Amino acid sequence: MPLFARLYNFAHWLTQDRSEAEELVQETCVKALKGFGSFRQGTNFRAWMYRILKNTFLTSRAGLKAATISLDDDEAALVEPIAHGTPESILISSLDQQTIQAALDGLPVPYREVILLCDVDEMSYQEIAETLAIPIGTVMSRLSRGRKAMRKWLNEASTRRAFK
Amino acid sequence: MTCDEIRGKLAHYVDSELPAGELADFESHLRGCATCAAEALEMLQTKRAIRAAGTRYVPSPEFRLRMEQSIRSRSQRRWFDMRFPRLALAGVAAVLLIASVTVLLNRTGRERELTEIADLHVTALASSNPVDVISTDKHTVKPWFAGRLPFSFDLPELQDSGFTLVGGRVAYFERGSGAQLLFSLRKHQLSVFIFKEEPREFPFHEGTLTATRLALQIETWSEGGLRYFIVSDAPASDVHALSELLRKAAHS
Numbered sequence: 001m002p003l004f005a006r007l008y009n010f011a012h013w014l015t016q017d018r019s020e021a022e023e024l025v026q027e028t029c030v031k032a033l034k035g036f037g038s039f040r041q042g043t044n045f046r047a048w049m050y051r052i053l054k055n056t057f058l059t060s061r062a063g064l065k066a067a068t069i070s071l072d073d074d075e076a077a078l079v080e081p082i083a084h085g086t087p088e089s090i091l092i093s094s095l096d097q098q099t100i101q102a103a104l105d106g107l108p109v110p111y112r113e114v115i116l117l118c119d120v121d122e123m124s125y126q127e128i129a130e131t132l133a134i135p136i137g138t139v140m141s142r143l144s145r146g147r148k149a150m151r152k153w154l155n156e157a158s159t160r161r162a163f164k
Numbered sequence: 165m166t167c168d169e170i171r172g173k174l175a176h177y178v179d180s181e182l183p184a185g186e187l188a189d190f191e192s193h194l195r196g197c198a199t200c201a202a203e204a205l206e207m208l209q210t211k212r213a214i215r216a217a218g219t220r221y222v223p224s225p226e227f228r229l230r231m232e233q234s235i236r237s238r239s240q241r242r243w244f245d246m247r248f249p250r251l252a253l254a255g256v257a258a259v260l261l262i263a264s265v266t267v268l269l270n271r272t273g274r275e276r277e278l279t280e281i282a283d284l285h286v287t288a289l290a291s292s293n294p295v296d297v298i299s300t301d302k303h304t305v306k307p308w309f310a311g312r313l314p315f316s317f318d319l320p321e322l323q324d325s326g327f328t329l330v331g332g333r334v335a336y337f338e339r340g341s342g343a344q345l346l347f348s349l350r351k352h353q354l355s356v357f358i359f360k361e362e363p364r365e366f367p368f369h370e371g372t373l374t375a376t377r378l379a380l381q382i383e384t385w386s387e388g389g390l391r392y393f394i395v396s397d398a399p400a401s402d403v404h405a406l407s408e409l410l411r412k413a414a415h416s
Contacts (some may be wrong), residue, residue, distance in 0.1 A: 004231070005223060005336055008230050012221035029231065100217035118179060118210050120218035122291055123183055144175060151210065 004029075006121060011053060013116055014109060024060060028053040046162040047130040050117070054132060069130055103153045111146030114139055165193045170200045178207045180291070212291030212296055219336055236408040282337055282380050285355040285361050285395035288344060305332050309343055315360045317343060317390060318416065320409035326350070327406055347406060352398035354406055374400060383407050387414045 007028060012021035031052050032039075039048050057063040104112055117123045117131060118139075125143075129136040170193050176182045182190060194201045223231075236407045297308040302319035310316070312334050322329060328348045335344035335357055342359035375382045381403045384393045392410060394403050 004228070008223040008227075009219060009221045009336075013218070018221075018224075021221065022223070025223070025227075026231065026234075029235065033235070097217040097220075100213055101220055104214070104218060109399075115214060116218050122215075123288065125179070140175070143179075144409040147175070147210070150214070 003046060007053055008048060010050065010058070010113075010116060010121065013104070013112060014054075014057050015060070015063065016105065020060065020062050024053060024057055027056050031056065044127060044130060047123075047127050050131040051133065054113070068128075099154065100150075103150045103157070106153060107146055107149060111142055111149065113148050114142045115146045115150070118143055165189050167193075167197060167200055168403055170194070170197070171203065174200075174204055174207055177204060178211050180247065208293060212293055212322065216296065216334070219334070219341075222336075222340060234263065278375050278382055278384075280337065281357060281384075281393045282382060282395055284344065284357065285380065288333070288335075288346070288355060289353055294333070295344075296333040298327050298331040302329060305329060305345065308332065309334070313341055313343060315358075317358050318413040319345070320413035322347075322409070325405070325409060327354070327409070347396055349396075349402055349406075352396055352402065354394055354396035354398055356391040356406070356410065359391045359397070361389055374404075385411075387411060390414075 004025070008021060008025050011024040011028075012018065015021045015024060028049065032049060035052075039045065104115065107115070113132065114128055117128045118125075123131065125136050125139050130141045132139070171201070173182060173186070173190065177190060194204055241261050246316055276401075297305055306317070306319050309332065326349055330348050330353070331344040332343055332345045335342050337357070337359060339408065340360065342357055345356040345358070347354045347356065372386050375384075380395050380397055381400045382393060382395050383400075383403050384391065385407065385408075386392070392407070394410075396403050
């Protein structure tokens with residue numbers, strides 16, 4: 001089962017629940033087996049599998065709940081720019097994994113998923129665009145906003161820790 | 165390139181999305197500009213930190229087994245339906261089917277594992293940051309894995325061997341995490357993967373297996389409860405020389 005562990009990791013990040021992630025991966029595999037005829041040889045198999053998973057997520061309970069969060073409402077909070085290269089931002093790399101995971105957890109799904117696909121699954125912008133069925137420009141803008149939001153959150157966490 | 169132009173493209177750089185034609189100019193600017201270099205480093209460190217933290221969830225062995233059984237039963241059912249439509253043949257067919265499927269599953273399992281290991285090597289080399297701990301010193305690289313892996317391993321002495329340790333990262337494969345160590349030899353890069361060997365996890369027998377996937381040499385063996393893989397475009401003799409060094413380190 002190639003990709004199984006990676007699909008599961010992505011599913012768990014999307015659903016934020018173990019049993020829902022298992023259901024999602026199971027349903028994705030069943031759909032992929034049934035619909036393997038629709039996979040075009042020579043195209044990107046990984047993007048095809050992730051697309052099935054993402055589409056299945058969208059119609060799941062967790063997906064419907066995530067869809068009720070308006071991206072526009074979150075963008076105001078996400079676009080606030082922060083300075084690069086400050087001593088605070090450099091501390092990000094020294095923060096523990098739990099803090100970084102909490103920052104990822106706190107991102108709205110559209111930002112969390114592009115960051116995971118880019119940084120964890122190391123997909124190209126083109127692959128992410130294919131997987132999520134969004135324009136490549138949207139991939140880049142969500143990545144930029146999501147990363148800015150994460151850096152802001154982590155900088156604040158780092159500052160809170162320094163004052164404890 | 166100006167600093168503003170560089171800042172506008174830093175994300176493309178750390179994501180390996182910068183067009184090849186711009187890379188030389190971009191890196192030349194970074195070498196001469198401490199501010200831009202610091203920003204690039206910070207973005208790279210953040211990306212690495214997210215990658216490490218983002219690989220958080222591992223499927224449970226129970227769930228994995230359930231999925232494997234479900235997929236196997238589907239494959240077996242389809243195969244049986246095609247070959248033996250009449251129930252009168254069921255008794256004989258069942259025996260033949262079990263034998264064939266066992267051989268087939270072992271073989272396809274092994275093929276799949278080798279291909280995935282080769283993919284891990286290629287993916288790491290294609291990454292802008294193939295290793296998370298960068299050091300030629302085994303006393304720096306080995307301790308970095310402490311607390312990140314559920315096992316420990318020994319690294320060989322490399323003096324006069326021609327091999328150089330480049331660094332390491334945590335690799336994720338099937339049921340869990342393992343070590344990926346990158347070595348260089350002349351112009352070749354060699355990945356050494358080490359995973360804990362659970363019963364029935366890897367469809368390999370005892371002894372050494374050598375194979376070629378994606379024009380890469382692969383050597384795998386089991387030692388002290390750990391499964392080792394070496395993947396490289398180096399000649400098989402060089403891959404074997406590194407495996408000998410690792411075996412010697414494991415025995416020392």
